[in-house]
Amino acid sequence: MNLTLIIPCYNEEENIKPFYEKCLATFFKETFNVNYIFINDGSKDNTLNEIKKLILNEKKSNIYCLNFSRNFGKEAAMFAGMQKSQKLNTQYTVIIDADLQQDPIYIVKMYEFIHSNPDYDCVTCYQEKRKEGKILSFFKNTFYKIINKISEVPFYQNASDFRLINQKMLNALLQMTEYYRFSKGIFSWVGFNTYYMPYEVNKRIHGQSSWSILSLFRYAINGIIGFSTIPLKLATFTGTISFLASIIYGIIIIIQKLTVGIDIAGYPTIVCLILFIGGIQMILLGIIGEYLGKTYIETKKRPIYLIKDDLSFQSIGETNDEKNN
Ligand code: UDP
Ligand code: MG
Numbered sequence: 001m002n003l004t005l006i007i008p009c010y011n012e013e014e015n016i017k018p019f020y021e022k023c024l025a026t027f028f029k030e031t032f033n034v035n036y037i038f039i040n041d042g043s044k045d046n047t048l049n050e051i052k053k054l055i056l057n058e059k060k061s062n063i064y065c066l067n068f069s070r071n072f073g074k075e076a077a078m079f080a081g082m083q084k085s086q087k088l089n090t091q092y093t094v095i096i097d098a099d100l101q102q103d104p105i106y107i108v109k110m111y112e113f114i115h116s117n118p119d120y121d122c123v124t125c126y127q128e129k130r131k132e133g134k135i136l137s138f139f140k141n142t143f144y145k146i147i148n149k150i151s152e153v154p155f156y157q158n159a160s161d162f163r164l165i166n167q168k169m170l171n172a173l174l175q176m177t178e179y180y181r182f183s184k185g186i187f188s189w190v191g192f193n194t195y196y197m198p199y200e201v202n203k204r205i206h207g208q209s210s211w212s213i214l215s216l217f218r219y220a221i222n223g224i225i226g227f228s229t230i231p232l233k234l235a236t237f238t239g240t241i242s243f244l245a246s247i248i249y250g251i252i253i254i255i256q257k258l259t260v261g262i263d264i265a266g267y268p269t270i271v272c273l274i275l276f277i278g279g280i281q282m283i284l285l286g287i288i289g290e291y292l293g294k295t296y297i298e299t300k301k302r303p304i305y306l307i308k309d310d311l312s313f314q315s316i317g318e319t320n321d322e323k324n325n
Pocket of ligand 2: 097099101204209
């Protein structure tokens, strides 16, 4: 029985070794074999060297490193890891962060669950209690409310990317080759049976989170655009409403003029109306632009990521041999 861990790494130089040691300490009693796929997602620090050092020190062929040509983002790193895991042909694949916020002990728990419940294809960890500020959690709750109303697939609130998947689901996920990737949507779009397991997130000890409010907002917009076309229909909806309102208002004005002879309201009303209608039109054009821009990029069919080096103990050993000769 074997298991492959996909570990996206962006500026995690201080976490690579402690992460690996924590995994070793957690898995030493287990009966499964573990492969490690570290993805160096264009880190600006020493992450790549730390991974190489680990591979050379351990002298094990079960540690791999995909070194991206630049930073492509965690979504791309997860996709690359899943492709590599498919080639390794392991029974289960796990996605886990490198920063030790997700304790590998949950991998054992997820594995035990799926092993004794073979009807399930995936176990996903979710945070029962989120340790974050009120404002951020308000925005996250609102996001989930909106997306669950307008998307064709359900989104499980607080579900993380920390999950264990079987081969069948892995193969399905790899058929989702869109450029703009929103994993929470992709995991739910492919279906399969998922069990949600509560877990506690640890504090980050080294390095810092790469999320800012702005990047979270952009990610949320990506999610909505990727999994719903309802915003596009807003144009038809508001257009129809304002068209009907204008006809009704026109009829009222004509009747008032003919019966009581009231003068038509003046300049301020017109300015307000122009600004109002103009504003709505611009917002709707913006929404259409978002979809169009994303469609444009998708049609280029650019690769989701590019690999500069595909490293393992064997390949690093060969390069060292060449240098020595
Ligand atoms: N990560 C990545 N590429 C990026 C940003 C992050 O591979 O562009 C990795 C990062 O190294 C970590 C995981 O994704 O292993 C989660 O990132 P982070 O800790 O910043 O997110 P948070 O835990 O704050 O949600
Ligand atoms: Mg983190």
